[in-house]
Amino acid sequence: MTALLRAYGVSKQFGGMKAVKNVDLEIIPGEIHCLIGPNGAGKSTMFKLIIGYHQPDGGKIDFDGTDITRAKSFARVQRGMSIKLQKPSVFKELSTRLNLHVALQQKAGRNDIAAEEEKLLSLLGLETHAQKDAGLLSHGQQQWLEIGMALALSPKLLLLDEPTAGMSEEETFRTGELIKRLNDDGMTILAVEHDMSFVRQIAHNVTVMHLGEVFARGKIEDIIADERVAEIYLGKGHGH
Numbered sequence: 001m002t003a004l005l006r007a008y009g010v011s012k013q014f015g016g017m018k019a020v021k022n023v024d025l026e027i028i029p030g031e032i033h034c035l036i037g038p039n040g041a042g043k044s045t046m047f048k049l050i051i052g053y054h055q056p057d058g059g060k061i062d063f064d065g066t067d068i069t070r071a072k073s074f075a076r077v078q079r080g081m082s083i084k085l086q087k088p089s090v091f092k093e094l095s096t097r098l099n100l101h102v103a104l105q106q107k108a109g110r111n112d113i114a115a116e117e118e119k120l121l122s123l124l125g126l127e128t129h130a131q132k133d134a135g136l137l138s139h140g141q142q143q144w145l146e147i148g149m150a151l152a153l154s155p156k157l158l159l160l161d162e163p164t165a166g167m168s169e170e171e172t173f174r175t176g177e178l179i180k181r182l183n184d185d186g187m188t189i190l191a192v193e194h195d196m197s198f199v200r201q202i203a204h205n206v207t208v209m210h211l212g213e214v215f216a217r218g219k220i221e222d223i224i225a226d227e228r229v230a231e232i233y234l235g236k237g238h239g240h
């Protein structure tokens with residue numbers, strides 16, 4: 001199957017520090033793909049190269065059949081990437097519903113925004129919080145709202161940077177169920193994630209980075225069974 005996103009030999013250096021070395025990554029339409037690895041592995045840098053926050057020193061990134069290696073972030077969004085960064089950046093003084101409304105308005109050609117709002121509120125499990133100021137939602141609810149705002153753009157690829165950061169165990173599990181529901185509805189998802197039990201809950205395929213390089217890649221069940229992967233997580237005392 002043709003990849004939706006394909007990175008070839010991507011590298012990024014900060015001063016003398018090679019944060020990402022010759023990384024290949026492939027996202028297939030319809031999959032949930034997790035990019036994992038211990039602290040300092042280069043995951044965030046790779047994510048930022050994909051979303052256009054950093055420019056690579058070498059390599060190439062194709063998205064939906066187009067070379068986007070040097071494209072600006074907004075051009076990537078226009079092509080169908082939707083990005084949810086780690087920290088929620090909802091409009092805290094606006095209601096949950098209004099946050100979704102604003103996000104839905106950004107996509108041209110919507111004719112029934114109210115119906116889309118209802119759909120998203122129910123998908124996110126936030127119906128009873130529709131009128132509440134977003135700033136009064138729990139941390140987890142704000143993260144879900146932001147996922148909803150990312151979905152409002154009807155993306156081809158949803159990119160999530162550590163979607164469970166700072167969440168309780170219960171919120172983490174519910175986030176996993178939400179991501180799986182989105183995927184059941186056809187959404188392709190790339191998530192950078194630390195939490196292995198969460199990765200086990202959602203991932204189809206996994207790319208493992210270590211010291212800036214791809215250390216392993218494959219189906220989630222093979223990655224879980226790979227003792228070398230367990231060693232890089234546990235062996236160096238990084239605490240993940």
Ligand SMILES: Nc1ncnc2c1ncn2[C@@H]1O[C@H](COP(=O)(O)OP(=O)(O)OP(=O)(O)O)[C@@H](O)[C@H]1O
Binds near residue numbers: 038039045
């Ligand atoms: N803007 C930057 N300037 C200098 N060095 C950087 C920069 N961004 C990342 N690095 C370095 O690149 C390496 C990889 O960092 P990166 O944040 O990509 O790893 P990570 O796998 O996301 O780690 P973590 O799980 O701790 O977030 C680290 O050694 C980091 O200090």
